[in-house]
Amino acid sequence: MADKTSVDTSDKNARAEEVFPTLTADQISRIAVHGHARHVEQGEVLIEAGEETARLFVVTAGQIETSALSGTVRRIVAVIQPGMFTGEVTMLSGRRGLAQTTATEPSEVIEVDRGELLSLVQKDSELGDILMRAFILRRVMLIAGQFGDVVLVGSIHCAGTLRVKEFLTRNGHPYSYIDLDRDDGVQDLLDHFHVSAAHVPILICRGKVVLRDPTNEEIAACLGFNDAIDQTHIRDAVIVGAGPSGLAAAVYAASEGLDVLVLESNAPGGQAGSSSKIENYLGFPLGISGQELAARAYAQAQKFGAELMIAKGAKQLACERKPYAIALEDGVQVPARTIIIATGAEYRRLSLENLSQFEGAGVYYGATAMEAQLCGGEDVIVVGGGNAAGQAAVFLAQTSKRVHMLVRSKGLADSMSRYLIRRIEDNPGINLRSQSEITALEGSNHLERVSWRDNVTGEVETHNVRHLFVMAGAIPNTHWLDGCVALDAKGFIKTGPDLSTEDLAAARWPLARAPHLLETSLPGVFAVGDVRGGSLKRVASAVGEGSIAVAFVHQVLHE
């Protein structure tokens, strides 16, 4: 039998070699043609933390070191020796770097700028794999080590704290978290920045700027998520929404040479990003969390050159002009030759007067490890009879005391996959209540009690439950389209053969040809995924539609 210690050590070595690989002389010479050789002095700072222009350094002699903030302390992240290179995922995204890079000896380096690096990654698949793998693993390491330029001070009882945590996590941005209720040293930190605990969540951004209960847009602006992106030039395709369908469209469009910009009002991943484990997506027999799937797709889209604007929602479509333009919340107009609408859907909110009081403070619309942590060992309620609700119930049953699953219909057979129904039926921790609905929520700062009615007997029960997961029916994100494209009776976008002669006449369809599959009543504007009328509401179909739409984008661009 193999000695466990030696196996562990060799595993660790193999991992270290993936995170900080040493390139061969041939690989270095292939990088060298994309950059220029430089001598650097001992102590010279090659990259400041937070610098806007991303650059990569390959060390050919000497030694350089990267360090980053962890909380308020600067720690060494890595020592880069001959044959090794600097950089992490910001090299792909163009966002501000997190680490400072300093020569600790007189050194010889090859400096490569981001544009050159992107073209190298796309053209040289061997080096592309080595660089991409190292960048992604280094970001994972920074997150695990809580390195980074963000300190979040919050409380688990505060809805804003959960929102900010989710936003940073789903954007793959590392942060240190200090809990007001648990950490003793927090007052010293707040005093240092002259803020009071009453303003939670407080985000200390890049070690300097203090944001009190910031919006996602303010966080994105402070961290410079979108700084490297030119919003004004006319793109071949603007994709609105970075859920599975939008990310798939971005990967296919960018890999086929189109100039692509993705606009996302929140963070990449969409509804799938709020799933703990997707088990029916092809190629992942053990399942994959929505967060991980989104992170991979995001990196893949960037590898091919797609750009993605975060926390920048489309507010209006200017459809009377050509090229079309999409107005953002801040008034900027983004011009586009073609548009792919991938804005998906959101869970219907329960019609209870005081619901918003508890959103994020006991009422949640996603069930990931983050929410599960908040309700470990307690009773929870899941509302909804679809796959998302079933998945959430099975997932939460692992850590909570008991899951009450409330559905309005007689059973689950019509709305849920058979494998999930079986797991729910076999799970003694899940109490399925059919033909039941929530009637009241009570609590002060946090949800404390929930009442529900059995619609057959009319009986109302009240339980001390502090966590309610709502996954009941979806409403499409189409409000911003404001009459530009034909919608069905439920507000989903009609496309291709679903558009009737009357729809096209009402929309004044100007072309001799009929709309392509997935094309809306506006030529060159496509709709994919959950936002499209008749779509299947699955990750695989959303991904499929996103990629199919790109084939038609090419045709429209050549018309």
Ligand SMILES: Cc1cc2nc3c(=O)[nH]c(=O)nc-3n(C[C@H](O)[C@H](O)[C@H](O)COP(=O)(O)OP(=O)(O)OC[C@H]3O[C@@H](n4cnc5c(N)ncnc54)[C@H](O)[C@@H]3O)c2cc1C
């Ligand atoms: C908890 C949960 C679990 C699920 N589990 C599974 C599963 O196991 N298997 C499966 O096949 N399916 C599952 N689904 C369904 C699947 O996630 C969806 O079908 C899929 O995410 C749809 O992808 P989409 O890209 O069309 O839309 P969405 O995922 O809804 O993404 C739309 C994106 O558009 C953004 N957006 C909205 N409006 C705007 C705007 N105006 N401007 C810019 N951006 C905007 C949103 O922020 C969002 O990121 C699950 C869904 C949920 C909620």
